[in-house]
Amino acid sequence: MRILKMILVGFLCISVLIHSGCALDFLEAEQPNPENSEPSSEEITQQEGPTAEEIAQAEKEAELRKERIDAIEAMLADPFMVLVNRDHKLSSDFEPSDRVSFRGGYPLNKTCAEQLGKLVDAGKEAGYHYVLYSGYRTYSSQHNKYYNKIAYYEGKGYSNAEAVRLTDLYYAPPGASEHQTGLAADVCIPSIVNKYGELHDSYAETDEFKWFSTHAHEYGFILRYRLGDEQITGYAYEPWHFRYVGVAAATEIYQLDITYEEYIEGLQKELADLKAKDN
Ligand SMILES: [Zn+2]
The missing domain is CATH 1.20.5 (Single alpha-helices involved in coiled-coils or other helix-helix interfaces)
Structure with missing residues (x-):
């Protein structure tokens, strides 16, 4: 029981x-428990990481990134591509090392002078006659030019602030002129300069300007101070001011239809993005 x-x-x-x-x-x-269960052999293959093909692809991409990083760094370090403006000034002792007189006239960097010669000769074959009106300028000559212009406006009765504002439209403060690099050329035609007594905007209306601004990049030059880009470049429109940067960069800038400031900024950003991907 x-x-x-x-x-x-x-x-x-x-x-x-x-x-x-x-x-x-x-x-x-x-x-x-399905969640804690051992993965099947099929799942193991998926979790093991990239396939050989994917690894090869990633390696190829890394290689291309490195090539592009090297190319951009070389461009940004290239003396022919120096960026000079009101925010990026040259020191008072900066001088272009390799200077020659352009066909007996104004001095320019040697490579810039050779390329300008080819461009002007090509223009001549097309029936146009160009003259170089300014080339290399020293820091001190830019200094004098700038302050003399301010004094000129003050002499006309403008206040100092107004005189500086007017001068800044066309004149660079010392160190901020591309002419100090020896890579900037003011190119125009005698009929315009004779008519106005100086370089003048109406040059932009001529066939000569149209031809020059269309072909300049083929010889490494860019129109530096474009119409409508005054806020970016810091200078008024100057249809006569061309800057030598090399054929590759000039062609790219011409095709992109952007300012030099935007081009350099774009390269710097691309470089930072590429380096971030590698980290
Ligand atoms: Zn100029």
Whole structure:
């Protein structure tokens, strides 16, 4: 009887456990949990990482990135591509190392002079006659030019602030002129200069300007101070001012139809993005 009681109590206990869910939980715990289960052989292949093809592709991309990084760094370090403006000034002792007189006239950097010669000769074949009206300028000559112009406006009765504002439209403060690099050339035609007594905007209306500004990049020159970009370049429109930067960069800038400031900024940004991808 005692044994029967014990069996009955044991049975009841198991029954209670089953109905309370404890036993079920216990049983379920024995079942394989899909989340904790070992991955199948198919899943192992997927989790192992990139395929050989993907690795090769990533390596190729890294190689191309490195090539582009090297190319951009070389461009930004190229003395022919120096950026000079009101925010990027040259030191007072900066002088272009390799200077020659352009056909007996104004001095220019030698490469710039050679390329300008080819451009002007090509123009001549097309029936146009160009003259160089300014080339290399020293820091001190720019200094004098700038402050003399301010004095000129003050002499006409303008306040100093107004005289500086008017001077800044066309004249660069010392160190901020591209002419100090020996890579800037003011090119125009005698009929315009004779008519106005100076370089004049109306040059932009001539066939000579149209030809020159269309072909300059083929010889490494860009129109530096474009119409409508005064806020970016910091200078008024100067259809006569061309800057030598090399054929590759000039062609790219011409095709992109942007200012030199935007081009350099674009290169710097691209370089930073490429380097960030490598990290
Ligand atoms: Zn100029």
